[in-house]
Amino acid sequence: MDEQGSGPGASDCPTGIALSAFNPEFRECPHQILNRLRAAEPVHRDRQFDRVVLTRRADIEAVLGDRSLGADPRKSRPGSFVRMAQIVDETYQPTMLNTDDPEHKRLRSLVAQGFNLRAVEAMRPRIAAVANSLLDGLAGRASFDLVEEFAGPLPTIVIAEMLGVDTADQKDFKRWSDALVMCLNPRRSPEQDAALAWSRENLGAYFRRVIGERRAQRGTDLISALVAAEEDGEKLTEQEVINTANLLLAAGNVTTTDLIGNAALCLLRHPDQMQKLRERPELIRNAIEEVLRFDPPVASTLRITHVEREIDGVMVAPGQTLDCVILGAGHDPAVHADAERFDIERADTTHSAFGGGAHFCLGAPLARAESQIAIPLLLARFPRLRLDTDRPATHKVAPPFNGPAGLWVRTD
Numbered sequence: 001m002d003e004q005g006s007g008p009g010a011s012d013c014p015t016g017i018a019l020s021a022f023n024p025e026f027r028e029c030p031h032q033i034l035n036r037l038r039a040a041e042p043v044h045r046d047r048q049f050d051r052v053v054l055t056r057r058a059d060i061e062a063v064l065g066d067r068s069l070g071a072d073p074r075k076s077r078p079g080s081f082v083r084m085a086q087i088v089d090e091t092y093q094p095t096m097l098n099t100d101d102p103e104h105k106r107l108r109s110l111v112a113q114g115f116n117l118r119a120v121e122a123m124r125p126r127i128a129a130v131a132n133s134l135l136d137g138l139a140g141r142a143s144f145d146l147v148e149e150f151a152g153p154l155p156t157i158v159i160a161e162m163l164g165v166d167t168a169d170q171k172d173f174k175r176w177s178d179a180l181v182m183c184l185n186p187r188r189s190p191e192q193d194a195a196l197a198w199s200r201e202n203l204g205a206y207f208r209r210v211i212g213e214r215r216a217q218r219g220t221d222l223i224s225a226l227v228a229a230e231e232d233g234e235k236l237t238e239q240e241v242i243n244t245a246n247l248l249l250a251a252g253n254v255t256t257t258d259l260i261g262n263a264a265l266c267l268l269r270h271p272d273q274m275q276k277l278r279e280r281p282e283l284i285r286n287a288i289e290e291v292l293r294f295d296p297p298v299a300s301t302l303r304i305t306h307v308e309r310e311i312d313g314v315m316v317a318p319g320q321t322l323d324c325v326i327l328g329a330g331h332d333p334a335v336h337a338d339a340e341r342f343d344i345e346r347a348d349t350t351h352s353a354f355g356g357g358a359h360f361c362l363g364a365p366l367a368r369a370e371s372q373i374a375i376p377l378l379l380a381r382f383p384r385l386r387l388d389t390d391r392p393a394t395h396k397v398a399p400p401f402n403g404p405a406g407l408w409v410r411t412d
């Protein structure tokens with residue numbers, strides 16, 4: 001197969017919209033579709049979305065780890081998928097997620113320390129206190145939406161505290177960041193476009209006020225650290241402080257909400273595994289890694305080619321988008337025996353859920369800590385926790401994110 005051609009079985013391959021959360025079948029049950037694609041065309045040229053879709057773990061790991069590939073959509077070719085997913089015009093505000101070195105290194109290094117393993121370990125008692133107080137509020141409730149009342153607020157409060165902003169504003173943050181993550185959705189409705197602009201405006205105004213306050217009085221929070229870097233000279237502009245705070249707020253809560261939601265859903269759908277975890281709580285770390293393999297919160301991540309290259313016989317032009325389907329990588333039978341089985345004792349829990357290479361998720365230790373704390377506390381508080389069969393869980397339509405839109409449970 002070459003740049004112009006199509007591979008064997010191409011006409012039968014799911015492509016474009018069918019390979020996205022806009023397809024209800026894919027949204028609720030992506031693996032049959034991805035397994036078919038991986039078997040027929042592991043390096044798939046998607047003409048509808050102008051991208052090359054990768055579903056094999058080995059290809060995805062190689063691409064994510066390859067620092068000669070980029071992440072800045074301004075360097076992609078016109079019409080390519082990465083430009084569909086983001087508005088790349090003169091108002092474009094890049095963050096570390098979509099810049100290349102040296103800008104990427106400069107933006108990332110300023111906040112990296114706040115998220116390292118040591119910093120996160122020190123936060124564990126506070127994360128547990130926030131989780132417990134949310135669970136206190138649910139005492140005596142026979143049923144509730146676990147996403148709305150637990151998995152959603154926990155990461156929002158934690159990241160708001162790290163940024164040093166008022167947690168009383170967490171409901172606003174949740175609304176703004178839910179609208180903000182639509183910035184990666186390649187098919188936004190006009191209403192979602194309007195909500196995105198509204199959230200950017202509100203967050204910009206909010207953070208501009210907080211930055212002003214921190215200039216007057218420095219704290220030990222992340223925004224104070226960013227303000228110090230800004231005042232240190234050329235390192236950071238005020239707009240970059242705002243963009244970084246926006247990224248951390250959105251990345252810090254939507255994905256972790258989805259991880260806690262997906263973990264709860266996996267366990268509720270596999271009661272034998274939930275029972276095992278109740279009996280052997282020391283399995284929680286492995287259980288969370290298995291959720292990250294089996295049902296990862298970020299379905300895919302992108303890279304851009306700067307020069308022509310070949311992947312398994314497929315020639316990829318410069319400026320093309322490579323779509324690394326993380327969801328597919330976790331179920332690759334070449335890596336995981338019996339990949340469709342959810343097993344909290346699985347030995348081969350390796351996964352690509354946090355991406356890789358230069359852009360490897362900065363918040364991975366935090367996301368792991370929050371979910372490793374949240375799930376055991378939830379199970380301990382509700383010994384009879386089960387799915388509310390009157391209100392089945394559905395997945396949200398917010399690509400590339402993968403998590404339940406709501407998760408109604410019963411406790412009685």
Ligand code: HEM
Nearest residue numbers: 096097251252255256259301354355356359361362363367
């Ligand atoms: C389960 C939860 C999470 C998942 C699954 C997740 C996943 C990811 C993925 C797939 C990427 C892109 C990596 C790549 O392209 O190689 C990423 C980047 C990033 N994540 Fe996360 N993330 C999670 C939680 C968090 C949290 C809690 C934070 C921080 C508060 C965070 C901050 C970031 C940042 C700043 C980047 C950009 C890093 C860079 O470009 O250098 N994430 N994450």
